[in-house]
Structure formats: C-alpha cells, structure tokens
Amino acid sequence: xxxxxxxxxxxxxxxxxxxxxxxxxxxxxxxxxxxxxxxxxxxxxxxxxxxxxxxxxxxxxxxxxxxxxxxxxxxxxxxxxxxxxxxxxxxxxxxxxxxxxxxxxxxxxxxxxxxxxxxxxxxxxxxxxxxxxxxxxxxxxxxxxxxxxxxxxxxxxxxxxxxxxxxxxxxxxxxxxxxxxxxxxxxxxxxxxxxxxxxxxxxxxxxxxxxxxxxxxxxxxxxxxxxxxxxxxxxxxxxxxxxxxxxxxxxxxxxxxxxxxxxxxxxxxxxxxxxxxxxxxxxxxxxx
Amino acid sequence: xxxxxxxxxxxxxxxxxxxxxxxxxxxxxxxxxxxxxxxxxxxxxxxxxxxxxxxxxxxxxxxxxxxxxxxxxxxxxxxxxxxxxxxxxxxxxxxxxxxxxxxxxxxxxxxxxxxxxxxxxxxxxxxxxxxxxxxxxxxxxxxxxxxxxxxxxxxxxxxxxxxxxxxxxxxxxxxxxxxxxxxxxxxxxxxxxxxxxxxxxxxxxxxxxxxxxxxxxxxxxxxxxxxxxxxxxxxxxxxxxxxxxxxxxxxxxxx
Numbered sequence: 001x002x003x004x005x006x007x008x009x010x011x012x013x014x015x016x017x018x019x020x021x022x023x024x025x026x027x028x029x030x031x032x033x034x035x036x037x038x039x040x041x042x043x044x045x046x047x048x049x050x051x052x053x054x055x056x057x058x059x060x061x062x063x064x065x066x067x068x069x070x071x072x073x074x075x076x077x078x079x080x081x082x083x084x085x086x087x088x089x090x091x092x093x094x095x096x097x098x099x100x101x102x103x104x105x106x107x108x109x110x111x112x113x114x115x116x117x118x119x120x121x122x123x124x125x126x127x128x129x130x131x132x133x134x135x136x137x138x139x140x141x142x143x144x145x146x147x148x149x150x151x152x153x154x155x156x157x158x159x160x161x162x163x164x165x166x167x168x169x170x171x172x173x174x175x176x177x178x179x180x181x182x183x184x185x186x187x188x189x190x191x192x193x194x195x196x197x198x199x200x201x202x203x204x205x206x207x208x209x210x211x212x213x214x215x216x217x218x219x220x221x222x223x224x225x226x227x228x229x230x231x232x233x234x235x236x237x238x239x240x241x242x243x244x245x246x247x248x249x250x251x252x253x254x255x256x257x258x259x260x261x262x263x264x265x266x267x268x269x270x271x272x273x274x275x276x277x278x279x280x281x282x283x284x285x286x287x288x
Numbered sequence: 289x290x291x292x293x294x295x296x297x298x299x300x301x302x303x304x305x306x307x308x309x310x311x312x313x314x315x316x317x318x319x320x321x322x323x324x325x326x327x328x329x330x331x332x333x334x335x336x337x338x339x340x341x342x343x344x345x346x347x348x349x350x351x352x353x354x355x356x357x358x359x360x361x362x363x364x365x366x367x368x369x370x371x372x373x374x375x376x377x378x379x380x381x382x383x384x385x386x387x388x389x390x391x392x393x394x395x396x397x398x399x400x401x402x403x404x405x406x407x408x409x410x411x412x413x414x415x416x417x418x419x420x421x422x423x424x425x426x427x428x429x430x431x432x433x434x435x436x437x438x439x440x441x442x443x444x445x446x447x448x449x450x451x452x453x454x455x456x457x458x459x460x461x462x463x464x465x466x467x468x469x470x471x472x473x474x475x476x477x478x479x480x481x482x483x484x485x486x487x488x489x490x491x492x493x494x495x496x497x498x499x500x501x502x503x504x505x506x507x508x509x510x511x512x513x514x515x516x517x518x519x520x521x522x523x524x525x526x527x528x529x530x531x532x533x534x535x536x537x538x539x540x541x542x543x
Contacts, residue, residue, distance in 0.1 A: 072420055098422035112417035115409075126421045129428075174421075 024083075025050050025182055025214045026071055031080030033063075033070065040066050041077070042238040048182075053208050053215040055225045058235035059260060059269050064218040065109075067235075068186055071216075072106060073097045085181075102130060105175030105213075109187040111167035113159040113174075119146070120155040123173045130178065145173040149203060165196030172203060182214045183207065189221045197224060204228055222261055226250070234260060236269065312504050315426055316434050323431035333436025337398040337499075338443055344397055345390060349448040352389060353455025356380055360456070361464050373466055374475035377456035381449045382479065382487040388535050390445040391494035394437070395527035399502035402433050403523040406506030407516035415507075430507055434499045441495025442488060449487070486542050493534055498527045 026048035033041045040063040048054040056064050069075045070082050073089040082089050084100060092100060113122050123142045127133060133141070146152040149169040159167060168188065175183060185204065189197050205228045208215045219225045225232070226246035234242040234249060234257055242249055242257045250261060259267030275281070323330060356377045364370045406429060409415050415425040453475075460466045502523050509519035 074416070074419065094424075098424075101420060101422040104420075106417075106420040108413050108417055108420075110413060112413035114414055114417070115412070126423070129421065129423045 023050050024048065025085060026216065027081070027083040028067070028070070029081045029083075031070065031077045031082060033066065033075070033077040033080075039238055041080075044080070044235075044238065045240060046233055048214060048216050049231065050214050051208075051212055052230040053204065053217060053228055055229035055232040056216065056218045056235065057220055057222065057225060057232055057260070059220065062235045063238065064220075064235060065186055068106070068184055068216075068218055071184070072101065072104065102178060103181045105178065105180035105183045107168070107171050107175045107183070107185045107188055109190060111159075111164075111171035113162075113167055113171060115159050117159075118155070119151065119157050119159070119162070119170050122159065122170060123177050126174065126178050141177065142173075145177045146170075148176070148207075149173045150199070163196075165192050165199070168192065168196070168200065169203070172200070176207060176211075176213075179211070180213065182216065185215065185217045185219070187219055188217065189219055189224050197221075201228055220260075222263070236260075308508075309500065309504055312507070313500055316431050316500070316503065319424065319427040319431040320435055322427050323435060326432075329428070329432040330435045330439070333432045334439050335436075337394070337402065337433070337436045338440030341394060341397045341440070341444060342447070344393055345444045345448050346451050348389060348393055349386075349451035350455040352385055352448075353377065353381065353452030353457075354459050356385070356452065357456035357459025357464075361460055361466075370460075370464070370466055371470045372474055373456065373460040373464075374453075374471040375478040377460070378449075378453055378475045378479050379483060381452040381456075383483055383490075384487075384535075384539075386445045386449040386452060387487050387490035387494055388531060390448045390491060391441060391498055391531045392528055394441050394444060394495070395498045395502070395524055395531070398437060398440070399498050399523050399527055400520045402437065402499070402502040403506035403509070404516055404520050406430065406433070406503060407509035407511075407519050410507065410509060411511035411513075411516060426507075430503045434496075434503050437499025437502065438492075438495045441498065442491040445487065445491035486538075490535065490538050493538065494531050497530050497534060501527050501530065 024047040026046070028044055028046040031041050031044040032039070033044075044067070046056070046067070056067060058064055066075070070077055071084060071089070073082075073084075073092060076090045085103065087096075087100060089097065089100065113119075114125065117125065120142055123145055124138055127138055127141065143152055143155065146155055149172050151166060151169055151173065154162065154166060154170070159170070162170065172188075188200050188204070192200065201224050204215055204217065207213050208228075217225055217229065226249070229246055232243065232246060232249050233240050236256050242252045242254060244252075249257065252258070252261075256268045258264075259269055265271040357373065360373045360376045360380075361370055364372055364376065406415075409425075409429065415429065418425045418428060457468075457471060461468045461471050505519040505523045505526075506516075509515045
C-alpha cells in the first residue's frame with residue numbers, strides 16, 4: 001500500500017527540472033533515499049529513454065523495487081530529483097499524480113490481481129474507472145488485450161484458478177489496457193517456468209516494438225533481460241555501478257559486475273549475511 | 289518517574305491514534321459521495337455486512353427476547369405487575385439491548401470480515417495496484433464497505449428488536465399465560481417515538497463506529513499474516529469497548 005506522502009517535501013537539492021533531457025521519459029538524478037538510518041540510494045542517477053527497453057538489475061536488496069516506487073510517486077526521496085514525462089513527481093498533488101499514473105502501466109511482481117473480480121473484469125477495471133466506454137466496445141478492447149497475452153479463453157476464470165504465469169499475463173493485459181506510454185515490469189520472470197518466461201520475454205519485446213511503449217524492466221535474470229534490453233543499469237550499494245548495452249555490461253571488468261553477470265557466490269557482494277564466526281557459534285552452548 | 293513518563297507516552301499514543309482515526313474518517317467521508325454514485329458497490333457491501341449477518345442476529349435476538357421474557361416475568365410477578373412484561377421487554381430491547389448487542393455481534397461477524405478482507409488486499413498488493421492504476425482505494429474499497437456497515441447496523445438492530453419482542457411474547461404469552469391483548473396494548477401505550485428514536489440514533493452511531501474501526505484497522509494492518517490477525521483482534525476488542533462507552537454517553541445524553 002502507498003506510504004503517506006509528505007505534503008511539502010522537506011529536502012530536495014536544487015537539481016534543475018528544466019534539465020530533463022527531451023528523450024528521457026524517466027530521469028532520476030542525485031537521488032538519496034533512506035529508511036531510518038539505512039541508506040537505500042546514495043546519489044542515484046538513472047535515465048530511461050523514450051521507446052527503449054531499459055533494464056534495472058542488481059542483487060536482491062539493492063533497491064530495484066524502491067526505484068520503481070520512487071518513479072511512480074509512491075514514496076518520496078529525501079533529496080534529488082525524479083522526473084517522469086518532465087514532471088517532478090515529488091511535487092505533484094494526488095490528482096496530478098493520478099493523471100500521470102494513467103500514462104504508466106505497472107506489472108507487479110505477484111500480478112496483484114483483484115481477487116473478487118474475474119479475469120475479464122480485472123482487465124476491464126482501469127477502463128471502467130477512467131473511461132466511459134459502451135459495454136460492447138469495452139468487451140472488444142478487453143478481449144483484444146487478453147488475446148495479446150494468449151488468455152482470451154480464460155476471461156471467465158477467477159484469479160484463484162490461474163497459475164502464476166497466467167496471473168502475470170493477465171496483469172500484463174491489465175497494465176496495457178489503457179495503452180500506456182511507459183510500461184514498468186517489476187521482476188516479471190520470478191517463479192516462472194521456462195515456457196511462461198519465454199512468453200513474457202517475447203511479450204515485452206513485441207509490446208515495445210509494435211506499440212512503441214517505453215519499457216522499464218526490473219529484474220535479476222541476467223540472461224533473459226540481456227536478450228531484450230537496449231540499455232541496462234546495474235545497481236549495487238545504492239548507486240549505479242555499471243551501465244550500458246548488454247554487450248558493454250558483459251565486457252565490464254569491475255568485480256561487482258563480473259560477479260553479478262556470472263552469478264558467482266564469491267566476490268564483493270557477500271553471499272552470507274553478517275554473522276559471528278561459524279565454528280564458534282556452533283560450539284557455543286546457549287544459556288551456559 | 290518512569291511510570292509517569294510511561295503513562296504520558298501511553299496517553300500520547302492514544303491521542304495520536306484518535307487523531308489518526310479522525311483524519312481517516314474525514315478521508316472516508318470525503319469519498320462517500322463518489323462511492324454512493326456507484327450504488328452497486330455499496331449494495332454489495334450492505335449484502336455482505338448485513339444480509340450475511342442475518343442468521344446470527346435473528347437467533348441472538350430470539351434468545352435475548354426469551355431470556356428477557358423469563359427474567360422480566362420472574363421480577364414483575366413479585367410486584368404483581370406481570371402484565372407490564374411487554375413494555376419492559378420492548379423498552380429494554382429498543383433502547384438498549386437491540387442496538388448494543390447488534391453492534392457487538394456485527395463487530396464480531398462483519399467487522400472482522402471487513403478488516404481481514406482489506407488487510408489481505410493490502411498484503412497482496414491489491415490496494416497498491418489500485419493506486420498505481422490511479423484509482424483511490426479509499427474510494428473504491430474503503431468507503432463502500434464503511435457505508436455498507438453504516439447502513440446495515442440500524443437495519444439489523446431493527447430486525448433484532450422485532451425478533452426479540454417476539455421471543456419475549458413467546459415466553460410471556462405462550463408459556464407464562466399473560467393475556468396477549470394486555471401484552472401488546474401496554475406496549476403500544478407506553479413505547480413512544482422518542483424511545484424508538486433513541487434506539488435508532490444509537491444503532492446509527494454504533495454502526496458508524498464499528499465500520500470505521502474495521503476499515504481503519506484493515507487499511508493500516510501490517511501486510512503479513514500476523515499483522516492481519518492482530519488487526520482483526522484489535523477491531524473486535526476496540527469496537528466492543530467503544531460501543532459500550534458510546535452507549536453510556538448516549539444514554540446519559542438522552543436522559
């Protein structure tokens with residue numbers, strides 16, 4: 001659920017909003033965001049170009065989903081600038097923010113389908129809320145979107161009757177039903193079988209190519225994302241540690257990049273959470 | 289000293305909670321008119337909160353009325369006034385037991401359901417998804433449920449009262465042998481419109497309080513199984529205490 005938005009952000013560096021470069025749909029500059037004393041971003045800079053597929057990668061806990069929440073205006077950074085369509089999202093009022101969100105589709109990691117509505121009604125939901133379409137037109141539109149994700153035949157099913165991959169595809173149909181200019185995918189490949197994963201990869205690619213949608217994909221599935229992304233950012237410890245095309249990222253020599261791209265457990269990103277010495281802890285007698 | 293600062297912090301917490309609930313109430317009230325523009329959403333919630341609570345309300349009303357009949361008869365016959373059983377049962381139910389017990393039963397049946405439903409929607413990102421689709425979840429989810437409870441409680445209380453009076457009549461007239469004419473005519477002569485109004489006002493206030501607490505706790509529940517469970521428990525406990533507190537305040541105001 002959305003966190004409360006402070007009425008007047010107390011922070012803000014004086015990053016110049018006019019600096020938003022014209023082909024950048026999303027422009028994140030010098031963003032600092034912390035939860036309590038734990039800094040998630042320490043001067044993050046990311047730009048997503050119009051019409052491109054931009055990947056945001058990084059180990060778990062690096063703040064990939066937090067970045068999406070900043071872009072969608074769900075949370076507000078302590079300092080820095082988050083520009084979407086040239087508008088500083090932190091300064092938008094609720095109504096303006098809702099207007100901006102109508103131009104952006106978001107695919108949640110778990111689909112987040114409304115469980116009391118059928119597949120058809122889930123896809124129709126944003127249209128019913130924002131447009132007054134005659135029922136036959138709405139029906140055609142929803143069936144077209146369901147056809148695009150291959151689930152026209154599942155229109156009458158309830159979310160509880162869908163597999164994980166099907167739920168993700170229904171959520172994708174819902175995300176594109178309003179023909180957004182930007183489509184954000186939060187970990188779209190997590191928990192999918194190879195067939196569903198391949199289907200989602202192709203869908204992202206074809207939606208981007210055929211509809212000209214700007215796509216932002218947050219993922220740590222290096223192979224899948226490298227196959228479709230035009231540009232990638234690799235986040236670690238609150239900053240961008242590498243960026244470029246998939247080929248450039250593969251050729252990068254930084255240890256943290258090499259470790260992430262090759263999936264090695266040894267490297268700058270520790271596999272183990274900080275803990276006392278293993279043997280000492282095993283030999284310790286609780287209560288002694 | 290530490291106990292003093294502890295009390296101070298508890299008082300501040302309580303005040304903070306009251307403030308948060310009040311602000312949430314204002315936000316919900318602001319979305320009630322847009323929600324009413326979609327009557328099917330509200331009607332669905334009146335059905336969920338009201339119609340689905342009918343069995344428990346009717347059964348409880350019947351037994352409460354029967355107990356009132358037995359106890360009332362036992363007490364009144366000591367003074368030779370058993371013919372006043374109808375009045376005693378009707379006033380007790382309409383002014384006090386009907387609104388209070390209906391609200392308590394509503395909090396236990398529908399309030400917990402409202403709270404856990406919203407809490408689970410929150411835990412499964414459904415409310416966040418609505419926000420991202422530029423749909424205010426307070427307007428689409430919270431306000432219809434609040435209105436559903438607000439409308440359902442007075443209706444349920446009316447049904448509770450009718451069944452309760454029937455229960456008292458069953459015991460007084462059928463079992464104890466009071467003349468039916470006496471039972472009903474005394475009730476008709478003594479129960480006034482202001483007595484009914486008192487009961488209606490109480491049930492409206494209790495309905496608003498129980499529904500508000502249920503949606504507030506659900507909306508602000510921690511998005512975990514444990515968090516939703518705790519929020520549900522808080523809904524029942526706080527609703528029960530609040531209903532009894534408000535009942536005292538309203539009774540004192542009406543006297």
